[in-house]
Amino acid sequence: MELRAIFTPPVLDEDKVRRMTILADDIISHMDSGRNPDKLIEMFNTLTDSEYTDIDFHNIAWEGDTEEFVRGVLMPGGPWVTDISREEYLEIIRRAASINLDGEANYRNNWWLYVHWMSILRRNLTHPDISNIVLSGDNTPEEALDKILMHKPIAL
Template identity: 30%
Template sequence: MNLRPELLPPPVAPVRIAELAAAVTRIAGLMDDGSPYADEIAAFNAGTGGDWTAHDFHVYGEWGSAETFAHLVARPAFPRVPDITRAELIEIARRIMAGPGPQADDPDADWYTLLFDTNLTRPDASALIFHPPAELGPDPTPEQMVDAALEYRPIAL
């Protein structure tokens, strides 16, 4: 299935990725050296519109590389698509499942995971894909995972 443009990873200029990746490694280096870094993070957040913390720079390698983290930073933080359909969610789940996994150096995999989590009310909906519950069986389909996520209803307090 082809996804409509607003569901595809937005392109980011390679020069922007290089700038952001350099900033990420610079900030992480300052942290490793014990040098002051708070002003650098504040400037980074001002330049990206983000709210990244020292922890994010400390663990950026969990996204694969500084470049992959830069893609995440350069793209919308919460890609909410109000009229997303079940069929589109299934295709997104399919793309996540076909990808290299959440810790791989693939910015598109991160985009689809973020898109999936942002457009479902179930907290951490992508956990259904990476760690499916036993009730979905040994090899759940994308349809089963999306349906399980769509069944979630928040508890009113």
């Protein structure tokens, strides 16, 4: 099924990904050597319109994939669309569930696409466990969508 343009995965500026990865690596290097990274973190936040702290960069250093972090920062969230049809939801679920994340190469090449499809579902549906329902392998796309749509948030 062809989806509307609003659902098209974004294309990241690879030059910006490279530059921001270098900057993030510089921040981590400053922290590792005991130098103050505050100015670099401020620059990173200004360039990415974000609010990360030194603790976030400690976590990145611990996890070890600066480029993956930068791609996540630069990836816009899924659009909020008031008129998504059942057929469109099913196609988005099919696309998310069909992404191969097995092995490092597949994960590195495909995770951003998975994040894109899941961010659309999370932005437009209220179920708190969409990922597990979609990826469990226990549900057809139709069954997954029915389970997700059955969830009614508790009004506080």
